[in-house]
Amino acid sequence: MSKTMTSSANMNSSFLATCQDYYEMTKPKVVLLLLLTALVGMCLASDEWVSWQILVAGLTGIGFLSSAAAVINHVVDRRIDSQMARTFNRPVPKGKITPQKAVIFAAVLTITGYIILELWVNRLTAILTFAGLLGYAVIYTMYLKRATPQNIVIGGLAGAIPPLLGWTAVTGEVHAHALLLVLIIFTWTPPHFWALAIHREKDYARAKVPMLPVTHGIEFTKTSIFLYTILLCVVCLLPYLIGMTGVIYLIGSSLLNIGFLFYAWKLKFVADKETAMQTFKFSIIHLMVLFVVLLVDHYIHF
Numbered sequence: 001m002s003k004t005m006t007s008s009a010n011m012n013s014s015f016l017a018t019c020q021d022y023y024e025m026t027k028p029k030v031v032l033l034l035l036l037t038a039l040v041g042m043c044l045a046s047d048e049w050v051s052w053q054i055l056v057a058g059l060t061g062i063g064f065l066s067s068a069a070a071v072i073n074h075v076v077d078r079r080i081d082s083q084m085a086r087t088f089n090r091p092v093p094k095g096k097i098t099p100q101k102a103v104i105f106a107a108v109l110t111i112t113g114y115i116i117l118e119l120w121v122n123r124l125t126a127i128l129t130f131a132g133l134l135g136y137a138v139i140y141t142m143y144l145k146r147a148t149p150q151n152i153v154i155g156g157l158a159g160a161i162p163p164l165l166g167w168t169a170v171t172g173e174v175h176a177h178a179l180l181l182v183l184i185i186f187t188w189t190p191p192h193f194w195a196l197a198i199h200r201e202k203d204y205a206r207a208k209v210p211m212l213p214v215t216h217g218i219e220f221t222k223t224s225i226f227l228y229t230i231l232l233c234v235v236c237l238l239p240y241l242i243g244m245t246g247v248i249y250l251i252g253s254s255l256l257n258i259g260f261l262f263y264a265w266k267l268k269f270v271a272d273k274e275t276a277m278q279t280f281k282f283s284i285i286h287l288m289v290l291f292v293v294l295l296v297d298h299y300i301h302f
């Protein structure tokens with residue numbers, strides 16, 4: 001192979017590696033699940049099909065602003081991230097992307113996302129999505145995360161907002177049913193995160209982040225997870241009880257909640273060293289399938 005071909009192959013692979021680093025900073029799997037919940041908010045907002053313009057522009061705008069929030073989180077948390085086994089390899093603490101470049105990337109995503117929402121969706125959705133970005137990138141990351149073990153309870157509101165964003169994208173107004181979907185994710189967040197925090201307690205202690213298992217101990221955190229999971233089961237019943245959903249949702253959500261309760265119970269009373277991580281992984285399946293079930297229930301009436 002000639003020298004020019006080798007060096008252009010090297011340039012291509014380093015360009016791809018850099019793209020991969022930028023992509024990683026957007027927390028793509030988290031954003032994908034957020035977008036699923038936004039999509040469900042859109043679909044449930046109306047009995048008609050969502051227009052393509054709202055669907056594409058809405059999800060792109062919400063996706064860009066959520067990704068921007070995740071990138072800012074990478075920049076602000078670079079010191080903490082460099083001290084934790086789970087995160088030390090991230091592009092900013094590893095020095096693969098400079099904080100300046102990451103901030104420019106976040107700014108481009110924010111401005112583009114906001115303009116898309118303002119021009120092709122509506123102002124209410126643009127403002128609420130921007131509030132979500134501020135809630136996560138500024139209030140949670142810069143302040144709450146370092147200040148109180150209730151950080152993820154309060155900060156969870158930002159991550160819970162996407163179904164409302166989807167709803168307002170379609171109707172232009174806030175509706176109680178959309179707030180109920182927000183409440184489901186809001187109640188789901190503590191057991192979701194604290195299960196992981198138990199598994200990573202030493203990481204958080206080393207980085208001096210006041211997560212619940214560090215400040216109040218593992219047993220207290222397990223009890224909190226169990227109680228929040230019971231609360232989640234009650235909240236998940238509400239859409240059926242108020243007539244917002246039908247029998248498919250009742251059955252689907254009940255099965256999922258039994259699964260989550262089983263893990264939360266096992267974690268509290270008969271845990272082995274895998275249980276916390278299993279509970280965390282199940283929480284993600286729970287929320288994902290729950291929102292798919294909401295969608296199925298909406299389109300297939302009994």
Ligand code: HEM
Nearest residue numbers: 029030033034037086152155156159160185189193196284
């Ligand atoms: C304040 C609220 C939240 C906190 C503190 C939190 C925390 C975390 C943490 C620390 C991880 C591990 C990431 C990793 O392994 O690098 C994670 C993973 C994840 N979270 Fe959350 N989360 C929150 C809200 C949400 C919300 C609202 C959603 C979606 C609706 C979500 C979806 C996910 C998904 C899909 C993963 C797996 C990501 C992967 O495997 O790469 N989280 N979360």
Ligand SMILES: CC(C)=CCC/C(C)=C/CC/C(C)=C/COP(=O)(O)OP(=O)(O)O
Nearest residue numbers: 030065066069070073129132133136158159
């Ligand atoms: C516009 C809008 C809806 C914005 C919200 C977007 C968003 C990306 C929410 C995700 C919540 C999350 C993964 C928190 C973990 O942060 P962490 O810093 O505790 O976790 P880490 O240690 O893995 O970085």
